[in-house]
Amino acid sequence: MAMTSLLTISLPPAVVTALFWSAVVVCVIAQVFILRAVFRTLPILPSSSQVPTPHRLTEILWVVLPVGGLVAVFIGAYRALPL
Amino acid sequence: MTGVALDPKKAEASLPRDLIALTKPRIISLLLVTAVAPMYAAGSPSLLTVLLVTIGGYLMAGGANAVNMYLDRDIDDVMARTRLRPIPSGRMSPIQVLAFGVACAVFATWMLAQFVNVLSAGLALAGFYFYVFIYTRWLKRSSPQNIVIGGAAGAFPPLVGWAAVTGTLDVTALCMFLIVFYWTPPHFWALALLKQVDYGRAKVPMAPLVWGERETMHQMVWYTVILIVLTLLPVLFGSFGTLYLLSAVVLNALLMGGVLKVLFAARASKPWIAPAWWVYKYSLLYLALLFLAMAVDRAITR
Numbered sequence: 251m252a253m254t255s256l257l258t259i260s261l262p263p264a265v266v267t268a269l270f271w272s273a274v275v276v277c278v279i280a281q282v283f284i285l286r287a288v289f290r291t292l293p294i295l296p297s298s299s300q301v302p303t304p305h306r307l308t309e310i311l312w313v314v315l316p317v318g319g320l321v322a323v324f325i326g327a328y329r330a331l332p333l
Numbered sequence: 334m335t336g337v338a339l340d341p342k343k344a345e346a347s348l349p350r351d352l353i354a355l356t357k358p359r360i361i362s363l364l365l366v367t368a369v370a371p372m373y374a375a376g377s378p379s380l381l382t383v384l385l386v387t388i389g390g391y392l393m394a395g396g397a398n399a400v401n402m403y404l405d406r407d408i409d410d411v412m413a414r415t416r417l418r419p420i421p422s423g424r425m426s427p428i429q430v431l432a433f434g435v436a437c438a439v440f441a442t443w444m445l446a447q448f449v450n451v452l453s454a455g456l457a458l459a460g461f462y463f464y465v466f467i468y469t470r471w472l473k474r475s476s477p478q479n480i481v482i483g484g485a486a487g488a489f490p491p492l493v494g495w496a497a498v499t500g501t502l503d504v505t506a507l508c509m510f511l512i513v514f515y516w517t518p519p520h521f522w523a524l525a526l527l528k529q530v531d532y533g534r535a536k537v538p539m540a541p542l543v544w545g546e547r548e549t550m551h552q553m554v555w556y557t558v559i560l561i562v563l564t565l566l567p568v569l570f571g572s573f574g575t576l577y578l579l580s581a582v583v584l585n586a587l588l589m590g591g592v593l594k595v596l597f598a599a600r601a602s603k604p605w606i607a608p609a610w611w612v613y614k615y616s617l618l619y620l621a622l623l624f625l626a627m628a629v630d631r632a633i634t635r
Contacts, residue, residue, distance in 0.1 A: 310480035326504030330570035
């Protein structure tokens with residue numbers, strides 16, 4: 251019994267809630283920086299680049315698409331929180 | 334190279350070796366860890382189920398890798414890293430490779446659907462289609478987001494393993510999917526930084542060639558941040574316990590340390606190649622140990 255209580259984690263609901271929303275904020279900030287890079291990098295592509303030049307709108311779509319997965323996992327995680 | 338006549342004796346002698354090479358076994362070994370470990374995290378699978386998922390997973394991923402070699406045969410000939418593959422070296426014809434890849438995928442789908450369940454077969458097949466059509470056929474040659482979105486193909490194995498045991502998917506399985514998804518950019522961009530010349534020669538728009546080295550390194554940091562959050566999230570909703578948490582903290586600290594070392598070295602105009610190699614190799618161990626920690630944690634707390 252004592253071993254099981256050491257192996258499992260039990261936090262106060264307030265702490266769980268605070269950690270959850272901290273995780274959300276951290277991911278939002280990181281995603282903003284990821285998205286910002288699309289706007290910062292595309293205009294400076296050299297015209298003589300050997301590799302294909304991606305279209306900015308397409309690049310934005312690809313960066314935003316995974317956010318759907320993040321939203322889904324955070325919704326699912328919130329519903330599963332032991333509050 | 335594709336017009337070189339095949340030497341029958343040489344081709345026959347190396348055929349088993351080449352067929353295995355088509356499947357990219359070293360890559361698949363990690364995929365199998367991320368498929369089997371979730372099975373033990375999801376429940377108590379029988380050895381037979383584990384064996385079926387292992388064989389089915391190997392054949393499906395191997396088939397996808399073979400079709401990838403068929404579709405990329407033109408650039409494989411150009412890149413030093415891939416020039417010795419069966420097609421560019423003339424040991425196998427393109428149609429042989431394509432047929433082998435498709436046959437593997439068809440058999441794997443049937444085997445998983447017949448002996449495991451339809452959901453795991455469907456998920457494995459979805460991973461195949463994603464890798465072949467979304468990544469290889471479409472994004473690889475058109476966008477620096479190629480390995481980000483295309484990396485989702487490598488994130489299907491945890492779903493396959495979880496579904497094989499539970500017959501369904503839940504938030505823990507989704508977490509596992511996203512962990513592999515967000516692990517992919519720092520892992521592959523470390524390699525892309527090191528092989529820029531090769532990718533440029535093949536006109537593949539990898540991130541360092543489109544965004545520059547420094548921006549790629551910044552992106553590696555941000556994706557690693559989200560990856561770390563995702564690895565710790567399941568602890569919050571009680572999916573994993575202390576053992577997993579401690580393992581994740583240590584593994585994450587090393588990974589982030591490595592990624593930051595690459596960035597800081599570049600910022601200080603110091604050599605960053607060795608740190609980048611370290612990130613690339615360590616990230617393979619990282620993912621395997623993280624998923625093993627999930628399985629062991631669940632086993633001891635069940």
